[in-house]
Amino acid sequence: MVGIEVRDAFVDFPIFDARSRSLKKKVFGKVGGKIGTGAKVPVVEALRGITLSLREGDRVALVGHNGAGKSTLLRLLSGIYEPTRGSARIRGKVAPVFDLGVGMDPEVSGYENIIIRGLFLGMTRRQMLDRADDIAEFTELGDYLHMPLRTYSAGMRVRLALGVVTTIDPEILILDEGLGAVDAAFIAKARRRMVDLVERSGMLVFASHSDELLMELCSTAIWMDEGAIRMTGPVTEVLTAYKGHPPFAGT
Numbered sequence: 312m313v314g315i316e317v318r319d320a321f322v323d324f325p326i327f328d329a330r331s332r333s334l335k336k337k338v339f340g341k342v343g344g345k346i347g348t349g350a351k352v353p354v355v356e357a358l359r360g361i362t363l364s365l366r367e368g369d370r371v372a373l374v375g376h377n378g379a380g381k382s383t384l385l386r387l388l389s390g391i392y393e394p395t396r397g398s399a400r401i402r403g404k405v406a407p408v409f410d411l412g413v414g415m416d417p418e419v420s421g422y423e424n425i426i427i428r429g430l431f432l433g434m435t436r437r438q439m440l441d442r443a444d445d446i447a448e449f450t451e452l453g454d455y456l457h458m459p460l461r462t463y464s465a466g467m468r469v470r471l472a473l474g475v476v477t478t479i480d481p482e483i484l485i486l487d488e489g490l491g492a493v494d495a496a497f498i499a500k501a502r503r504r505m506v507d508l509v510e511r512s513g514m515l516v517f518a519s520h521s522d523e524l525l526m527e528l529c530s531t532a533i534w535m536d537e538g539a540i541r542m543t544g545p546v547t548e549v550l551t552a553y554k555g556h557p558p559f560a561g562t
C-alpha cells in the first residue's frame with residue numbers, strides 16, 4: 312500500500328556563515344521562509360508544523376510564492392530530508408524528479424544515460440533496455456544519442472531526461488517542475504506522455520508555477536506560505552484563492 316503520513320513536521324536550515332548582525336532588523340520581505348534570529352546561528356525555518364496524509368490515487372499540486380517551502384516539502388516527502396522535529400512516514404517506492412539533469416553522466420553517451428537515469432529512478436537495466444528505442448524516438452535526438460552528453464545543449468538534455476522520466480512506472484512520483492529549457496512544441500509533445508505517466512503512477516505530488524499543467528495533472532492542491540500549509544482543497548479552488556482570481560484568467 313502506497314501512502315505518506317506527515318505529523319507536525321519542521322525542517323530548519325541553520326546558516327553557519329550568515330552575518331546575523333545584519334539580520335536582526337525587522338524584515339518585511341515577502342519571499343522565502345522565516346529567518347529565526349533568536350539562536351546564536353540564524354535558522355531558516357523552511358517548513359513549519361506540516362501535517363498531511365496522502366493515499367494511493369492522490370494527485371496533489373503544490374503552489375506558493377518563491378521560497379514558500381515547496382521544494383523542501385517535496386524533499387521531505389521523498390525521504391531525502393528528515394524532519395528536524397515531527398515525523399514523516401513514507402510507504403512505497405519514490406521516484407523523485409527534481410532536477411532533470413540529476414543522475415546523468417556528461418562523459419557517456421545519451422543511450423548510456425538513458426540506462427543510468429532509469430536505474431536512478433528505480434527501474435531495472437532490463438526494463439530500460441526494453442524502453443530505449445521508444446525513448447530515442449521520442450527525444451528526436453537521432454545520432455546525438457551516440458555522442459557524450461556534454462555535447463548536448465540544455466534543451467537537448469531536458470528532452471533526454473523527459474524521455475526517460477515519462478517511461479518509468481513509479482509508485483510515488485514527486486515532481487518539481489524544471490521544464491524551462493525545452494521549446495514549446497516539445498512540451499506539447501511531452502504533455503501526452505506526462506498525463507500517461509501520472510495515470511499509471513500510484514501517487515503524484517507536483518510543484519509548479521504553471522496553472523495549466525497543475526490543472527491538467529492534479530485533482531487537489533496545497534498552498535504553501537512561509538513554510539506552512541495555508542490552504543488545501545480542490546485544485547481550482549486553491550489556485551483561485553492563491554492567485555486572487557480563477558486560474559487562466561489574467562495570468
Ligand SMILES: Nc1ncnc2c1ncn2[C@@H]1O[C@H](COP(=O)(O)OP(=O)(O)OP(=O)(O)O)[C@@H](O)[C@H]1O
Nearest residue numbers: 324343344355357376377378379380381382383384
Ligand atoms: N539547503 C538550504 N539551506 C538553507 N536554506 C534553504 C535551503 N533550501 C531551502 N532553503 C530556504 O528554505 C525556504 C524554502 O525554500 P524552497 O526551495 O523549499 O522554496 P520553494 O517554494 O520551492 O521556492 P521556489 O518556487 O522559488 O522554487 C527558503 O527561504 C530558502 O531560502
